[in-house]
Amino acid sequence: MSLKIDNARYILTVDRERRIIQNGSIIIDNGRIIRLGKAAGLADARADRVIDGRHLVVTPGFLNGHMHISYAHAVRGIFPDNLASPLAHVFKLQMAMTEEEEYLTTLLGLVELVKNGTVCFVDPGSTKFPDACLQAYQDAGLRVILGECVSDREAPFPLPRYTTDEAVKRTSAFIAKWHGRLDGRIRAWAMPFSPETCSAGLMTALKRVADERRTSLTLHHGSGPQALKDYQARHGKTPTEYLESIGVLGSNVVLAHSLGLVDAEIDCLVRTGATVAMCPVTAAKGGRGVAEHGRMPELLAKGVKVALGCDSPNNSNHLDIVRAMNMAALQYKDARQDTRLIPAESALEMATFTGAQALGIADEIGSIETGKKADLVLFDTQRPEWQTLFNPVNNLVYNADGRSVHTVIIDGHVIVDAYKQTFVDEPKLYAKVQAVGEQLMARTGTSFPRSRWNII
Known part of the structure; x- marks a missing residue:
């Protein structure tokens, strides 16, 4: 038509x-x-x-470059502000979800994404049951970039952990099965969780898989004073220089979050063509110290392609990329007391054309x-x-x-x-996901006060 x-x-x-x-x-x-x-x-x-x-x-x-879609709608808002890190609870809840529960929460995530203007998003390996969610992807009509989260080292929270060989085989099989489905609306990437939870051997093997399959790789990445100290002690390099040294960086690699980078690390991204997906609302809500650790202006000034992301409904707590644009445009002006930083036009570019460049799909969408x-x-x-x-x-x-x-x-x-x-009855879906949340918290023993104020 x-x-x-x-x-x-x-x-x-x-x-x-x-x-x-x-x-x-x-x-x-x-x-x-x-x-x-x-x-x-x-x-x-x-x-x-x-x-x-x-x-x-x-x-x-709009493109959402880092969006854990599958679990958080069922328990959105349960974590109090004074909880230092919710990750242990996040992964416990996620690992406990059934196929039906993940389908329902994914469907709700898709409703929120598309009604706020997102047409394409990267789910960085958080969906356990993509076969169960396929109907939701088809019905909602969005473009989905997904993969299987893998790790091969011990982590401080429960992650899918395999031997290095098994993780590589699972990733290869996932890409072969999913890449190009739904008339090309589904893309499959390699998705090692992070350099801290994946060996050099695993990350380099997955980069080879991504190169051979002509697809991409994304992983969580950050730097900062403690990370710099740790990596210098172990490898004699910054975290980003370490990734470059083992051959993981390239134009088909998207590093998520990327707070705390020093100038030498930004230069690594420039040399290798690697890109970044930043989640400005998560950074602000989590007290990550944008004034000290945020380098979005420097990344853009050096020509690094940056996409925006909403992270998850329990980190930014919303899936509205317009609000992410707003935060990106505001937080650096205030943090550095310079109103010239991240003008409105740059914020819109990161949600559209520059974001599409970061994800390697600007030849098709983004403008x-x-x-x-x-x-x-x-x-x-x-x-x-x-x-x-x-x-x-x-x-x-x-x-x-x-x-x-x-x-x-x-x-x-x-x-x-x-x-x-028109792809789902929203009130019925809301009721089902509310019930999923109640059941999931009871099943996992997860409990937080409903409010600091009395609910009577």
Whole structure:
């Protein structure tokens, strides 16, 4: 079916010229953008369906570069602010989930993602039962990058642990089974958990697998004073230099979080072409010390491609990439008392074109250009937070959030239509996931006070 978005108030193309088309139209056919320009020049173009864009701002679909989707919706918000680290509880809960429970929580995650404008996300190996979740991926229509989390060293929390050979075989089999399914909407990557939980032999073997399969690899990564001290003692290098020295870094490698990097580590990324997925809301909520450890401005200045992520519903506690853009644009201005840092345009780029570059898929999505896949988000400007409208990028990043997402299009299909999706009954799903959460906490013996205030 062909589709026309007619006379949009603004189209934020995020193309290479960064054009903003006022009063513009987009023509879509067979899942791709076939024409784009001023509405007057496309007035005669016909389509099977026409969306009146007079009150809409159109952006490329958003990418979420690091998003543990499978477990946290069932227990969102249970961890108190004074809990130093929830990871031990996180993995205990995740490991205890059944196939049906993971399907339901994944489905809810997909609802939240797509209704907030995300069209593609990276789940860094947290889904235990992808076969059970396949129907959810198919129904929701999103692009999913997934893999099997593996490790071969002892960890301070329960992780899937195998021998090195078994971890490599499992990863190879997973990629062979999943990569390219659902007409290419599923991509499979190698997903070692972290350098601290994976041997050099495992990480280098998985990098070879990713190279041979022409896919990518992602892992959790960070630096900082203690990590620098530890790695210097063991390897005589910084954490990122160590990864470079063993041949793990490359243009198909995405390092998640990447706080605390020193200049020499940023130079490693520049040399190797490795990219980064940063989770600004998680960093702020977790008190990670962005003023001291955040290097997003330096990464971008050196040309490192950075994607934004929401991490999980129990870290950032939301799956709204617009709010992640807002945090990215605000936190460095305040931390360094310099309002020039991370302008609104840079924040939008990380959620769209630059983010797509970081994930290696910018040839298909991330910008609004003729020939690219039709992955679009349409924002409703007939809302108070969009008033008044002179600079649409500023309005989007500083005023709005995902609640003003009116329509979402993926592969030319309307997935969210006038705020509504049709692939699941939301109230019934909410009730089921609430029950899953109650059962999961009881089964694992997980208990935290429901509130610091009395609930009567």
